[in-house]
Amino acid sequence: MATVELSKINKYYGDLHALKNVSLSVADGAFVVFVGPSGCGKSTLLRAIAGLEGVSNGTINIDGQDVTNLEPADRDLSMVFQSYALYPHMTVRANMEFGMKVNRIPPAERKARIEEAAQVLQLTELLERKPGQLSGGQRQRVAIGRSIVKNPKVFLFDEPLSNLDAKLRVQMRIELEALHKELDATMIYVTHDQVEAMTMADQIVVLNGGRIEQVGSPMDLYHAPATEFVAGFIGSPAMNIFSATNALGADFAVPSGTSKLGIRPEHVQLGDTGHAGIIRVKEKLGSESYLYIMAGDDTQIVVKTDGEDSYNAGDTVNMIFRENRLHHFDADGQTLK
Numbered sequence: 001m002a003t004v005e006l007s008k009i010n011k012y013y014g015d016l017h018a019l020k021n022v023s024l025s026v027a028d029g030a031f032v033v034f035v036g037p038s039g040c041g042k043s044t045l046l047r048a049i050a051g052l053e054g055v056s057n058g059t060i061n062i063d064g065q066d067v068t069n070l071e072p073a074d075r076d077l078s079m080v081f082q083s084y085a086l087y088p089h090m091t092v093r094a095n096m097e098f099g100m101k102v103n104r105i106p107p108a109e110r111k112a113r114i115e116e117a118a119q120v121l122q123l124t125e126l127l128e129r130k131p132g133q134l135s136g137g138q139r140q141r142v143a144i145g146r147s148i149v150k151n152p153k154v155f156l157f158d159e160p161l162s163n164l165d166a167k168l169r170v171q172m173r174i175e176l177e178a179l180h181k182e183l184d185a186t187m188i189y190v191t192h193d194q195v196e197a198m199t200m201a202d203q204i205v206v207l208n209g210g211r212i213e214q215v216g217s218p219m220d221l222y223h224a225p226a227t228e229f230v231a232g233f234i235g236s237p238a239m240n241i242f243s244a245t246n247a248l249g250a251d252f253a254v255p256s257g258t259s260k261l262g263i264r265p266e267h268v269q270l271g272d273t274g275h276a277g278i279i280r281v282k283e284k285l286g287s288e289s290y291l292y293i294m295a296g297d298d299t300q301i302v303v304k305t306d307g308e309d310s311y312n313a314g315d316t317v318n319m320i321f322r323e324n325r326l327h328h329f330d331a332d333g334q335t336l337k
């Protein structure tokens, strides 16, 4: 277990400024998730912590030690990749043992660690199989097992669940959360799936264009996004964001300097009075539905309803906005307090 401290990290790939002055403190035992759109620098930042990628300037401390110029193998961390990166010709046991052999862990200790990890990850029956004889989820568990047996100070995960089908992804997500509690380990996890971020993280780090946009607990980010970008990125379906000066926005009393307004789909209700709109599309998800409503001025508002509602595409409806749930953004995309 360990803390991770990043201080003013910059990374250039030629002219491309991929990481811009990134500073971050990861607490001992925290589960921190990096999210952001494709190309925002998530993987680069994780690989920089791992030592797989050098930084142009700035420092990385793990457990109080400056590791900025250390080789990956000397940083005492382990990384689980999207591709699992298992050795196909080796059994599960040999895959898990390999790193420990390199680190000269004695055989009895290796055996004990493998058996313990196999039990936690339900791999005991599979230890003598080769990766080709395993399902995707089982392979992923082996990749995680290989990390656990190394007993690292910090676990790094680079989109480890994105090759799994939806059901298995949810299962593995829950297993990883349980594992985090059981090991009490510091974990840093990269994903572009904001549901994974919301459900797994103690702290979410939202990256945008190589910069940290906001750091906070999932609920902080959901309820108090610091910027329009975070407001639009966290939450599914996304927050409705519309101009403060169009026909819809002009109806609200807003703080001076407000350029745009935002409201989450569950904070708009349908009733007998309110802003009129026409339902363009209704998406039925079973337990809930999303109504895509045209509210004039080309403003589309998404409203979340329960799965039992009787609205249909083409219906005219009235929307009631819960004004205490409105978010106000200035012209620079900053949230107005």
Ligand SMILES: Nc1ncnc2c1ncn2[C@@H]1O[C@H](COP(=O)(O)OP(=O)(O)OP(=O)(O)O)[C@@H](O)[C@H]1O
Pocket: 013, 016, 018, 036, 037, 038, 039, 040, 041, 042, 043, 044, 045, 192
């Ligand atoms: N080896 C490299 N050489 C040059 N540019 C790179 C290299 N690796 C990444 N980049 C660029 O750096 C930026 C950040 O890339 P990075 O892979 O960290 O993004 P990401 O947020 O992980 O994206 P994704 O979700 O698509 O994996 C991108 O513009 C990318 O094209």
